[in-house]
Structures are given as C-alpha cells and as structure tokens.
Amino acid sequence: MPRTSTKAAAPVRRVASDYRLEDQVGFLLRRAYQRASSNLVERIGSYDLTAPQYATLARLYERGALSQNLLGRLVAMEPANIRDVVLRLKKRRLLATRRDPTDKRLILIDLTTAGVALVEQLIPIEIECTATTLAPLKADQRRLLYELLGRLAEG
Amino acid sequence: MPRTSTKAAAPVRRVASDYRLEDQVGFLLRRAYQRASSNLVERIGSYDLTAPQYATLARLYERGALSQNLLGRLVAMEPANIRDVVLRLKKRRLLATRRDPTDKRLILIDLTTAGVALVEQLIPIEIECTATTLAPLKADQRRLLYELLGRLAEG
DNA sequence: TCGATATTGTTATGATCATAACGATACCGA
DNA sequence: TCGGTATCGTTATGATCATAACAATATCGA
Numbered sequence: 001m002p003r004t005s006t007k008a009a010a011p012v013r014r015v016a017s018d019y020r021l022e023d024q025v026g027f028l029l030r031r032a033y034q035r036a037s038s039n040l041v042e043r044i045g046s047y048d049l050t051a052p053q054y055a056t057l058a059r060l061y062e063r064g065a066l067s068q069n070l071l072g073r074l075v076a077m078e079p080a081n082i083r084d085v086v087l088r089l090k091k092r093r094l095l096a097t098r099r100d101p102t103d104k105r106l107i108l109i110d111l112t113t114a115g116v117a118l119v120e121q122l123i124p125i126e127i128e129c130t131a132t133t134l135a136p137l138k139a140d141q142r143r144l145l146y147e148l149l150g151r152l153a154e155g
Numbered sequence: 156m157p158r159t160s161t162k163a164a165a166p167v168r169r170v171a172s173d174y175r176l177e178d179q180v181g182f183l184l185r186r187a188y189q190r191a192s193s194n195l196v197e198r199i200g201s202y203d204l205t206a207p208q209y210a211t212l213a214r215l216y217e218r219g220a221l222s223q224n225l226l227g228r229l230v231a232m233e234p235a236n237i238r239d240v241v242l243r244l245k246k247r248r249l250l251a252t253r254r255d256p257t258d259k260r261l262i263l264i265d266l267t268t269a270g271v272a273l274v275e276q277l278i279p280i281e282i283e284c285t286a287t288t289l290a291p292l293k294a295d296q297r298r299l300l301y302e303l304l305g306r307l308a309e310g
Numbered sequence: 311t312c313g314a315t316a317t318t319g320t321t322a323t324g325a326t327c328a329t330a331a332c333g334a335t336a337c338c339g340a
Numbered sequence: 341t342c343g344g345t346a347t348c349g350t351t352a353t354g355a356t357c358a359t360a361a362c363a364a365t366a367t368c369g370a
Contacts, residue, residue, distance in 0.1 A: 019213070019217070019278050019282070021210060021213050021214055021217065021230075023285070023301075024281060024282075025191050025288050025289055025301075025304075026191035026194075026206055026284075027210060027231075028304040028308060029184060029187050029188040030188050030191075030192075030206070030231065031304075031308040032184050032304045032307040032308045033188050034231060034308075034327090035307060035310060036180050036181035036185075036307070037181055037185075037327095039181075040181055050328095050355065051181055051185070052355085052356065053355090055182060058174075058176050059176055062174070062175070067318080068318080068319070069318055069319075075176075076182075076185065076186050077356090077357085078357070078358060078359080079318075079319065080319090080320080080321080080322090080357085080359085081356065081357060081358080083319070084355080085356085088355080103317095103318090103365080103366070104318095104364080104365060105317070105318045105319070105365050105366070106317095106318070106319090106365095107318085127174070127179075129181075130179050130181070133180050133181065134180055134307075136306040136309070136310065137303060137306060137307070141303055144299060144303065145300075145303045145307075146180075148292060148296055148303070149180075149184065149186075149187045149300075150183065151292060152187040152191070152288065152289075152292070152300075153187045153189075153190055154291070155190060189357090192358095193358085196358085205325065205326075205358095207326065207327095222348080223349070224348055224349075232326090232327080233327070233328060233329080234348075234349065234350085235327085235328080235329085235349090235352090236326065236327060236328080238349070238350070239325080240325090240326085243325085258335080258336070258347095258348090259334080259335060259336090260334070260347070260348045260349070261335095261347095262348085
C-alpha cells in the first residue's frame, strides 16, 4: 500500500507496474550531484569558482599542460563547454594558453603561478567538502559507492 | 606507486596527500549523471524531451495537479527553473495551468490529455533506460546504490 | 604524393541550473 | 484588525550543458 495522497485536486493516476520517479537512477544521481555541488560552492564560492571550474584547475594541477580538447575530456566537458570555462579562467589569469608548435590545431593550456597557488589553497577545502557530502555514509559504504559510481560512469 | 605520466609538456605537480580528482564524489556523481542523462535522451530524444522535462511530466502523472512551486520541489528544481520548463511544456500543450481560486498566489498545473498519453508512452521507455544505465551492476549492487544515493541526496 | 578521413577548436542555438532582488498575496500573532 | 513575516511567482544575470555545422590542420592509405 504505497504513498497516500493528501488532498490532490485531481485523482492520482496509475500505470500498470506502479511507477515511481524515485526509482529512476538518473533522478537520484541528479539530486545527489546537486547536493555535492552545493556543498562545494558553499565552501569555495567565496573564491568565485564553480565546481566545473575547480575541476578544470585541479586537472591542470595534476597533469600539467594539456591541450584544450584533452583537458575537456579529462574533466568530462564537451569542446564547446571547456572552451567557455577556459576563457573565464584565462580572463582571471588563473591559466595561460599558447599554440602547440608541432600541431597548429592545438591550444596548450597550463596554470599560471596564481593558478597553482589557488589550487593548492583549494585542494584541502575540497577534500573537506567531499567528507561533508559523504558524512551520511560509513567508511565501507563510501568505498562501495565509489566502486558503483565508477562502473556506472564507465558504462 | 600511482599513475605514470606519459609525455607531459610540464612536470606533474604534487600536493602533500597526493590528491586525485577521481576521489571527489562530486566529480563521480556528475559523470554518472551525464551517463544516465544521455541514456535517457538517446531514447526519448525523438520526442523532443529532456530529462528534466520528462521528470516534470512524470511527477504530474503520479500526483495529479500541483502548484508550480510544489512541482518544482518535487522534481528538485528552483522556482526560476521550473517556471521555464513549465512554459515550454505548456507551449506544446502537454500541460495546462490555471489560477488557484482559494490562493491567488498559486498556479495549478496539470497534464493535458495529450500529456497523459505521452507519459504513458514514455514510462516503459524510461524503465528500460534505467535498466540500461544500471546494466554494469548486479541486482544487489543496484539496491545498494539506491540506498546510498538516497542517503546522500537527503543529507 | 595526394586525396579521403579524422581531429581540433569555433560558432550558434536552445535548455538547464543557481542566485538575488522584487511585487503580490497569505498568514499569524499582538 | 493590523502589521510583520512567510510564501509564491517573476525577472535578471551569469554559468553550465549538449548538439550540430563549420574551417583549419593532421594523418593515413592508395
């Protein structure tokens, strides 16, 4: 006997196998990401950075100079999107761009000194933020979640 | 001895507790949601619907008429966002709006006949799509994932 | 070598997203 | 009842997102 409707103006409709939006992974994933993202913005928002922007900086910090396209793939952004993010971060002098001398198609991107300094300041904050997001879970549950999410993302 | 850099133009930087973007839940959640969302659009894209639009229709189907604000909360969208989604769906005659007679602030929203018909057509597709997204996981892992995601979303 | 094919970055379009500020309406306690 | 407070919907701004079409450059096989 699932969910009771309190005072619906219209009768609740039912489909064969009583469907619930909550049972769809996509919906759950979207809400969980909203939570994680808002946790992050809450902490690094004062730096005027979004989650994708932080991911971009962090990736450059990890890997050093990358082409714009590869950078985009490594942070899971389409070419058109990573372009905009790079432009904004470049305008703030957090990263710099230059042409690849051997392959004229490529734009090489790397952190500036200011960018490196900022990332090193933010990394501890992000680790703390991840802990906050994962707070409802026990240690073994967290490990499990990582494994499951990893499989989903890779397909 | 983690990750080896192949031919980085710049040296790989390291922070104290060798940080990896992949260890941050937010990043994993974002990628998993991307996958789920693209799975859905792949199947219902021919109906010219996005994931949030589908969620909105499905919620109305489940619950019957709702105020715009409550509808937004039930699909995890801010007032400004649910407004735009409602406008687009209304333009396509998939839902209809009317003023609440008792509370002049509210806009009551409900599916049209066409909207109901469309949702009933889409629900089996979405269930199939969820199965596709969850394909990499075994049955007990799926149950586990749902529980873990539920806890994260609720905080 | 040269021509088909693939890759990179750009542009354009449309749909989410979150936030802040605002007027209108409801509610609620003194 | 009446005035402060809360809720609802709107508007504006800026940042993601995905997709398609395009030009420039690389690559690879005949």
